[in-house]
Amino acid sequence: MAYFNNYYFPLNGPVGVDQEFTWTGDSVADNGMFFSFQGKSYTSAAAIQAYRESTKVDSGNGAKRQIDRMSNYSFDYGNTHFVFLEANPHIFGGQLDGTPNYLKAPQAFSAYPSVLREWLINDLDSSSQTWKIVVFHQPAFSSGNATVRNFQMRGAAKFLEDHGVNLVFKGHEHNYQRTLPLRAEADVAAAPNPTAPAAVDIDPSFDGTTQTVPDGVVYLVERAGGNRDFDDGFLQPRGNGDV
Amino acid sequence: MSPVLPGAGSGPKITTKFKAKVFSFADVVVRGNRLTLYQISEPLQSSSSASASNPAPFGRDVNGTPLKDPIPDTLVDPATGDVVSAPATGQSALLDKFTVTKPDAEDSISVHIEGPKQAVAGSAITYNVRVHNGSAYPLNGAQVVIRLPDGAAFAGTTNDTLTLHGGQVVATVGRIAIGGVETVEVSATLDASLTARTMLRASALLRSSTALPVSSNVAPTLIVQ
Numbered sequence: 001m002a003y004f005n006n007y008y009f010p011l012n013g014p015v016g017v018d019q020e021f022t023w024t025g026d027s028v029a030d031n032g033m034f035f036s037f038q039g040k041s042y043t044s045a046a047a048i049q050a051y052r053e054s055t056k057v058d059s060g061n062g063a064k065r066q067i068d069r070m071s072n073y074s075f076d077y078g079n080t081h082f083v084f085l086e087a088n089p090h091i092f093g094g095q096l097d098g099t100p101n102y103l104k105a106p107q108a109f110s111a112y113p114s115v116l117r118e119w120l121i122n123d124l125d126s127s128s129q130t131w132k133i134v135v136f137h138q139p140a141f142s143s144g145n146a147t148v149r150n151f152q153m154r155g156a157a158k159f160l161e162d163h164g165v166n167l168v169f170k171g172h173e174h175n176y177q178r179t180l181p182l183r184a185e186a187d188v189a190a191a192p193n194p195t196a197p198a199a200v201d202i203d204p205s206f207d208g209t210t211q212t213v214p215d216g217v218v219y220l221v222e223r224a225g226g227n228r229d230f231d232d233g234f235l236q237p238r239g240n241g242d243v
Numbered sequence: 244m245s246p247v248l249p250g251a252g253s254g255p256k257i258t259t260k261f262k263a264k265v266f267s268f269a270d271v272v273v274r275g276n277r278l279t280l281y282q283i284s285e286p287l288q289s290s291s292s293a294s295a296s297n298p299a300p301f302g303r304d305v306n307g308t309p310l311k312d313p314i315p316d317t318l319v320d321p322a323t324g325d326v327v328s329a330p331a332t333g334q335s336a337l338l339d340k341f342t343v344t345k346p347d348a349e350d351s352i353s354v355h356i357e358g359p360k361q362a363v364a365g366s367a368i369t370y371n372v373r374v375h376n377g378s379a380y381p382l383n384g385a386q387v388v389i390r391l392p393d394g395a396a397f398a399g400t401t402n403d404t405l406t407l408h409g410g411q412v413v414a415t416v417g418r419i420a421i422g423g424v425e426t427v428e429v430s431a432t433l434d435a436s437l438t439a440r441t442m443l444r445a446s447a448l449l450r451s452s453t454a455l456p457v458s459s460n461v462a463p464t465l466i467v468q
Contacts, residue, residue, distance in 0.1 A: 080273055105247045117403070125386070125406040125413040130345060131278060132452065143258045159403070162417045164384035164452045166278070166343060169269075176267050176282055176338060178260040183383065183418070194250035202255055208341025212277075213380055213453060218343065220280075222269055 011064055013072030014119045017086060020048065023113040024093035031090060072116065074123050081127040083120065085156070087136035087170075091116070092152040101148055108191040112155035120156065124163040132165045139170040141182065141200075141219045147173040151192075154199070157184040161217050168219045181206050181216030260339045264301045265313050267338050276345040276455055286333030287311040304336045311336075347455045348378035354459035356389070356447040363468045365435035367398060370462060372427045372447045376419045384452035385416040387427045392443035392464075395431040405429075419451075433466070441466040 017023065020033040034043040035051050042051070055067040071086035089096040093110040124132060140153040150172060160168065161184055181203035188199045203215035266285040271278065284304075291311045292300055299309035314331035358370045372387050389412040391397060397407050404415040414427040433443075443466065447459040 078273060079275070101251065102247060121403055121415075122406050122408075125415070126408045128388075128450070128456075130276060130455070131273060141257055143261055161452075162384055162404075162415050164386060164450065166452050175264070176260070177258050178339060178341070179257045180259045182257060192248065192251070194248055194253065198254065200257060202257055204255075208343070212342045212344040213346060214343055215381055215453075216383060217452070218341075220269070 010073045010075050011066065011069040012074060012123075013069045014115050015068045017091065017113070017116060018067050018071050019088070019090055020052075022090045022094045024110045026111075026114050028113075031094065072119065074127075076127070076129055079129050080131040080133055081124070081129040083123060083132070083134045085116070085120065085134060085136040085153070087138045087153045089152070092155075095152070097149060098147075099149070106149035106151070106192050108189065109152040109155060111189075112153075112159075117156070117159060121159055121163055124160075124165065131167075132163075133167045133169065134160055134165050135169045137170065138172045139177075139219070139221050140168070141179050142170070142173050142221055143177055144173040144175075151189075154184070155189040157182075157188050157200075157217075165217055166214075168217060169222045170219065171222060173221045175221065177221035179219040180204055181214035181218055183216040265310060265336075265338075276347070277342060278344075279340065279342040281337060282339035284310065284313075284336040284338050286314045286331070286335055288314055288331075288333055302338070304338055305340050345453065345455050346378075346380065348380065349455070349457050351377040351379070352382075352449060352454065352457045353377065354387075354447055354449045354457050356445060356459045356462045358445055358462040358464050360463070361465045361467045362433055362443075364433055364437040364439075364466055367430060367432050368395070368464065370429045370431065370445055370447075372414075372429075372459065374416075374419065374425050374427075374449050376421060376423050378454060379421065380453050381421055381423075382419040382449075382451040382453045383417075385419045385425070386450050387414045387416060387425075387447055388412070388450060389414065389427070389429050389447045390445060391429075391431055392445050394434045394437045394441065394443055394466075395445070396434070398430040398432040437466045439466055439468055 020030060021028050022031040032043065033048055034041050052065055052067050056063045056065045072084065074081065074083040091113065095109055136153055138150040138153055139147060140151055140157055142148050183201040185197065185199055185201060187197060205211050206214045267282050270281045270283060288311050291309065293309050301310040301312060303309055314333045317326060317330045318328040320327050353375045356370055356372045359368050362368050370389055372389060374387060376382050391410045391412065397412050399405060401407050406413045412429050416425045419425055443464040445462045448456045450456040
């Protein structure tokens, strides 16, 4: 149970940002969350409330509804501070688009909500651990045709960098990718535009072997497996090249 | 087909490692100021379906050698749940390995805190912290952490670059270039109940994502009234 409390659901994140709520910048709306059970969908307020109550668990420190705070949380392990962040579309105006880039230009996302930004900054600042590692799903930076447009978490890149994060682990794309150390520029969260100033500065000297001090944050796609490789469904060559 | 974004993909590549079509997982080993990631593939066969036109159908290992084919899936009869093909075994491959270190740059980074030598109980005081990065590295994620003494309370306004954690004020500087100098000023209010001849001692440290933390001197303040 200690493992559950400390590592699985520390429940130290902000409330009001779970999947029932769609945030567009700092505006929030109840999105009419529903759930399905045995083929039937339940949408009433009473059903949703019952669903939320069903997540209540007493793991030794009193009963708490897991759903209220389970989307964003942090914990220490050894000399490392881990932060897990919600990155799904409901945090970014509900914008969800998997169209390949060669068919449609990617669009910018709404800003990372202040309630999350403030919690994240305070959480990182409160830690004096040697290493700070952040984990979220949709990759801020990736090379996949389908997922490269789901870059909504670039809205947090500057905060992560300025508040001491070393590594960022991400998923969504079903393979392994590692960036060079990156530093966010002013327009990092803007829609990609090859004629605009660079979104990031790159440290090409870091090789992880002879030069092991990165000038920036290293981002990894760590999607170990899954039922599909996003790029395989498209006629275009893999990703944007074997970069 | 003309690209939707003319010139897309023509800039510098941000991705240094790109592996696909095999399952893999990371084993991260942290020893003090040294972090190493080993990216390990699923078990592989001893044979390969590589061809002249497709020399690395499953990507390459950390040395650039084409990967062998993954072991076949274990099949299960969907009706009975019985395993109908014996699980295969094979050797995993190392897809990637890199190390990040946070150097000890204490000898080349200076952190100096100053406060009033004397102060009156209940008054407002200011601490100034000056940091100089004389190291060989630009410092990213740089933060000045000021440890206020007992009897002194933070008197400023918190925001994204100034947060309060108990008696510690964290001032986010961001990036400090090689040779760069940054100063941070923090206001505090002294407790009115402090008695004369009490000595308050404040200190600071500079931490960053790049190097190990560096501590400052101690700034003493004598309560005179």
